[in-house]
């Protein structure tokens with residue numbers, strides 16, 4: 001078991017280990033208090049783990065209620081968000097009560113935003129059940145829902161009060177989602193820790209604890225330095241600004257991790273074409289992604305992606321901040337205008353389909 005402290009304005013801990021679910025009640029009682037506990041999960045995860053979590057919370061004296069979202073990205077809707085708030089109200093949750101987000105990034109984002117909004121903030125425990133959520137979305141306090149106009153357009157910064165990362169739940173995660181999560185691990189390798197690529201190259205399972213701990217340690221450092229994402233935290237967006245555009249163009253049918261994989265390739269190819277990094281950088285990235293079964297080429301052109309990027313909430317007027325690698329393990333932020341961004345997209349997509 002490993003514990004990582006996040007030095008956000010309101011500090012909290014991430015506890016990583018196998019079999020933590022059965023300790024969730026006592027850990028909640030010790031760390032968070034409260035009387036009522038609302039478990040928010042989805043249609044795939046709830047039947048597998050919500051019962052065990054409910055029992056653990058009940059044994060610790062909580063009055064437990066449970067809300068089940070549909071599974072998948074479409075669950076991040078305004079309708080589901082409002083329905084969840086009404087559920088909290090119907091169950092008479094007060095500000096000292098708990099929301100437990102049991103699921104992947106989708107559940108974490110919707111439940112986190114609802115916990116941030118209801119009575120201006122309930123206590124929030126994130127219990128990630130996907131690799132992506134364990135290494136990324138459960139930590140750092142970004143919560144969001146999608147609007148028809150684009151992804152994650154409504155949301156709040158709301159740090160969890162505790163993260164319990166019980167990686168034994170990854171045993172039931174379908175392989176395609178495990179692979180999606182690997183894209184985020186590759187991102188951490190590219191921005192901070194090349195050794196993670198070696199851990200990904202061998203059997204994943206024995207290294208879950210190590211991989212999750214290393215990734216969240218990187219994320220918690222960046223969050224502590226820049227909680228509201230105005231500077232160095234934006235390094236975590238490597239592959240994401242292009243990736244979000246790919247998700248939007250696909251009508252959210254391309255999963256997040258795969259879109260990030262393609263986005264990292266666009267950024268790296270463009271950086272190499274501009275001479276910011278050597279050709280070995282995109283080459284090693286692409287070799288890793290292909291080895292994991294992740295895509296490297298996307299179906300959309302520069303114009304289409306650019307139009308989608310105009311909706312990105314990270315755009316500041318005509319200025320976009322993109323993340324470009326200088327080498328594996330080190331990236332830098334670059335502010336570009338719309339014309340420069342279109343040029344980066346063109347360079348990044350030049351060899352698209354050439355692999």
Ligand SMILES: NC(=O)c1ccc[n+]([C@@H]2O[C@H](COP(=O)([O-])OP(=O)(O)OC[C@H]3O[C@@H](n4cnc5c(N)ncnc54)[C@H](O)[C@@H]3O)[C@@H](O)[C@H]2O)c1
Pocket residue numbers: 042043044045048071072073076103104105106107109129130131132133136137138139140141142143144152169170171172173174177180181256257
């Ligand atoms: N807030 C952030 O900082 C942040 C960061 C990265 C990604 N995200 C968001 O995360 C979302 C993607 O998250 P995701 O990849 O975890 O997808 P997801 O939450 O949709 O989960 C993937 C699928 O796996 C199922 N599942 C989850 N855990 C399972 C388990 N243990 N056993 C069996 N099935 C399980 C789910 O029901 C779903 O069908 C996107 O909406 C993305 O925008 C948020």
